[in-house]
Amino acid sequence: MAKRLEGCTALVTGASSGIGEATAVELAAQGARVVLVARRAERLAEVADRIATAGGQARVLAADIAERGVPAQVVADVVATERRLDIVINAAGIMLNGDSMDRPLSEWEQMVDLNLTALLATTKAALPHLVQAAQGGRGVADVVNISSIAGRVASGTAAVYNATKFGVTAFSEAMRQEFARRDVRVSVVEPGAVSTELFEHQAPKAQERLSRILDKVEYLHPEDVAETIAHIITRPRRVALAEIVIRPTDHI
Numbered sequence: 424m425a426k427r428l429e430g431c432t433a434l435v436t437g438a439s440s441g442i443g444e445a446t447a448v449e450l451a452a453q454g455a456r457v458v459l460v461a462r463r464a465e466r467l468a469e470v471a472d473r474i475a476t477a478g479g480q481a482r483v484l485a486a487d488i489a490e491r492g493v494p495a496q497v498v499a500d501v502v503a504t505e506r507r508l509d510i511v512i513n514a515a516g517i518m519l520n521g522d523s524m525d526r527p528l529s530e531w532e533q534m535v536d537l538n539l540t541a542l543l544a545t546t547k548a549a550l551p552h553l554v555q556a557a558q559g560g561r562g563v564a565d566v567v568n569i570s571s572i573a574g575r576v577a578s579g580t581a582a583v584y585n586a587t588k589f590g591v592t593a594f595s596e597a598m599r600q601e602f603a604r605r606d607v608r609v610s611v612v613e614p615g616a617v618s619t620e621l622f623e624h625q626a627p628k629a630q631e632r633l634s635r636i637l638d639k640v641e642y643l644h645p646e647d648v649a650e651t652i653a654h655i656i657t658r659p660r661r662v663a664l665a666e667i668v669i670r671p672t673d674h675i
């Protein structure tokens with residue numbers, strides 16, 4: 424039986440770990456040719472090897488998409504090499520929570536540059552190619568943006584992370600409306616706690632606070648989110664799963 428994403432090219436940012444990595448593996452298993460984007464080339468190569476061993480197709484594109492101009496270069500490279508772009512998964516993100524008086528402005532800028540500006544720039548560069556890809560093949564193209572529960576509910580010490588994720592949620596809904604009649608579905612996924620490297624970068628105080636809140640919670644696995652993303656993309660053209668919240672069962 425033909426795989427559902429056979430013939431499609433998917434660009435996945437943040438593909439060297441966590442949700443992006445699991446999503447790349449899942450989309451490749453469903454037949455997509457996947458372009459893996461993140462900074463750590465060795466980690467991307469490992470993911471690409473794993474995909475190839477399982478019979479899938481992947482290509483590594485190491486890049487720092489928080490640098491101005493790089494997202495457009497990445498998209499141009501994908502289109503030049505793969506000749507099409509059907510799916511964009513904007514998963515790259517960083518969470519540097521902490522006391523707003525203590526933490527440096529540079530950490531806030533880092534979050535805005537990656538979580539928001541890079542996501543906007545990647546999407547903008549991809550749009551004409553997505554519109555074009557939707558005219559053939561599946562009859563639809565997809566952008567899936569990874570926001571967060573933190574894009575719905577703000578909390579102390581997460582002010583700028585909240586700001587970026589609220590931004591991603593709002594951007595996604597506005598883009599969904601704008602491109603609904605051009606066969607491009609724009610969806611947003613808002614996970615609760617997922618067991619990934621995301622938590623390792625933040626200040627110890629913020630880490631302690633989060634550990635208290637999430638005490639006894641069984642975190643989601645990255646694969647849980649990846650399966651949700653694949654479900655969104657593999658729906659028939661008429662079905663748009665615009666916004667999905669996915670939480671650990673025991674997180675109140």
Ligand code: NDP
Pocket residue numbers: 436437438439440441442443460461462463464466486487488489490513514515516517518537569570571572613614615616617618619620621622
């Ligand atoms: P990870 O830290 O495992 O993944 C983050 C990814 O982003 C890595 O692949 C990292 O790769 C990449 N990345 C970081 N900086 C850059 C950059 N400048 N340029 C390109 N890629 C970059 O965390 P998650 O998988 O958890 O995070 C994925 C998304 O999910 C994020 O947007 C996060 O906010 C969101 N999320 C996560 C939740 C969780 O509980 N884990 C909950 C809700 C949302 P590299 O370092 O190689 O560049």
